[in-house]
Amino acid sequence: xxxxxxxxxxxxxxxxxxxxxxxxxxxxxxxxxxxxxxxxxxxxxxxxxxxxxxxxxxxxxxxxxxxxxxxxxxxxxxxxxxxxxxxxxxxxxxxxxxxxxxxxxxxxxxxxxxxxxxxxxxxxxxxxxxxxxxxxxxxxxxxxxxxxxxxxxxxxxxxxxxxxxxxxxxxxxxxxxxxxxxxxxxxxxxxxxxxxxxxxxxxxxxxxxxxxxxxxxxxxxxxxxxxxxxxxxxxxxxxxxxxxxxxxxxxxxxxxxxxxxxxxxxxxxxxxxxxxxxxxxxxxxxxxxxxxxxxxxxxxxxx
Numbered sequence: 001x002x003x004x005x006x007x008x009x010x011x012x013x014x015x016x017x018x019x020x021x022x023x024x025x026x027x028x029x030x031x032x033x034x035x036x037x038x039x040x041x042x043x044x045x046x047x048x049x050x051x052x053x054x055x056x057x058x059x060x061x062x063x064x065x066x067x068x069x070x071x072x073x074x075x076x077x078x079x080x081x082x083x084x085x086x087x088x089x090x091x092x093x094x095x096x097x098x099x100x101x102x103x104x105x106x107x108x109x110x111x112x113x114x115x116x117x118x119x120x121x122x123x124x125x126x127x128x129x130x131x132x133x134x135x136x137x138x139x140x141x142x143x144x145x146x147x148x149x150x151x152x153x154x155x156x157x158x159x160x161x162x163x164x165x166x167x168x169x170x171x172x173x174x175x176x177x178x179x180x181x182x183x184x185x186x187x188x189x190x191x192x193x194x195x196x197x198x199x200x201x202x203x204x205x206x207x208x209x210x211x212x213x214x215x216x217x218x219x220x221x222x223x224x225x226x227x228x229x230x231x232x233x234x235x236x237x238x239x240x241x242x243x244x245x246x247x248x249x250x251x252x253x254x255x256x257x258x259x260x261x262x263x264x265x266x267x268x269x270x271x272x273x274x275x276x277x278x279x280x281x282x283x284x285x286x287x288x289x290x291x292x293x294x295x296x297x298x299x300x301x302x303x
Contacts, residue, residue, distance in 0.1 A: 042273065049270025057267060059233065062248070067260040071268055073229035074248040077146065078275075081225065081242055082215050084150035089157040089210070094203065096158070097165025102191050114166075120159035125219045128156045132224030146242035149225030153217060157210040164209070168202025169195055201287050208283040212276045218246040227251055245272055 060070025096117075104110045132152030136142055172195050180190040196203075225242030229235065245268060252258070253265040 045273050046270050049266040049268070050274070052263060052267050053270065058271070061231065061233065063258060065257055067258055069258060069264065071245060071248060071264070071271070072233045073231065073235065074243055074245045075271070076234060077225075077229055077242050078215060078244040078246075080236070081146060081150050081153060081221070081244060082211065084147070084238075085153035085157060085214050086207075086211060088151060088154035089161060090207065092154075093158045093161025093210075094165045096162040097203075098169065098191065098196075100162065101166045101169035102187075102195070117159045117162050121163055125156055125217060126223070128152055129220040129223035131155070132220060136224060142239060144224065144226030144241050145239045146225060147238035149221050149242040149244075150238075152220050152224040153214045156217070156220060157214060160210050160213075161206055164206030165199075165203050168199040168206070171202060172198045204283055204287055208280050211279050211283060215276055215279060216246050216272060218244075218250055221247045222250075 057070045058075060059072045060068075061072055062074070063069030100110065100114065104113075129152065132148055132155075136148035136151075137144060142148060176194055176198060177190055180194045181187075185194070221242060221244050225244065225247075227247050228241050228243045230237065230240040249265055249268040249272065252261050252268065256264070258264065
């Protein structure tokens with residue numbers, strides 16, 4: 001009897017180990033395939049565009065008919081619209097997430113608000129673009145402008161920021177809050193000095209997500225900002241047309257008459273991907289530095 005139970009138990013353990021081994025192989029293959037696909041995609045885009053880049057291309061004005069035009073105004077508008085949209089959306093979105101996580105009462109209305117935020121976060125960007133067109137072009141009557149594109153992009157970012165911030169704060173253990181309150185800290189002090197630093201990693205991830213998404217957005221820019229620029233390199237006028245680099249990439253690839261349209265599209269795509277990667281790394285750099293410093297402090301020194 002004991003031998004039978006022993007063999008049955010051993011068989012079950014062997015089967016579990018075999019299943020675990022197969023699952024590990026499957027996950028490894030899927031991860032490696034995804035990683036190789038991303039590397040191949042980056043190599044294709046960057047490999048075609050980066051070798052042809054020059055400083056003149058980045059700061060030169062575009063040309064409608066002759067070869068050799070640049071992307072200066074479109075590149076400037078991309079950063080200008082991005083910064084304006086983040087200035088509008090970050091305080092409101094992060095503030096809304098903090099309120100929902102720490103101060104909002106747990107009732108049906110709060111759950112309804114959360115449901116609405118989740119729904120808005122999944123709405124296609126072209127719907128926000130149509131809203132921006134109706135609001136700024138038809139209702140307000142200011143036309144296709146930088147400020148219209150920036151506000152519409154901010155509206156696109158708000159639900160994502162609010163939801164990511166709330167989830168990051170909710171992931172902070174309750175013991176940390178209770179310990180802070182037990183030491184005499186107020187609710188606001190606990191939130192600002194204890195909870196938010198602990199949730200910073202998740203919040204920065206959300207900021208990186210919305211920043212990269214906003215920089216690469218095209219549907220909203222076409223409908224609320226336009227497909228062209230004022231023609232000046234450094235145009236801070238909020239009522240100028242707000243064509244950005246992704247829109248210019250689409251236009252050059254599909255409708256441009258210049259003979260070097262394909263080369264411009266390849267270089268623009270490489271610049272776009274490179275800037276998105278730089279934004280993502282820059283936003284997360286403080287977390288990496290903080291983690292590295294913490295590891296260095298906890299590593300015992302050898303005498």
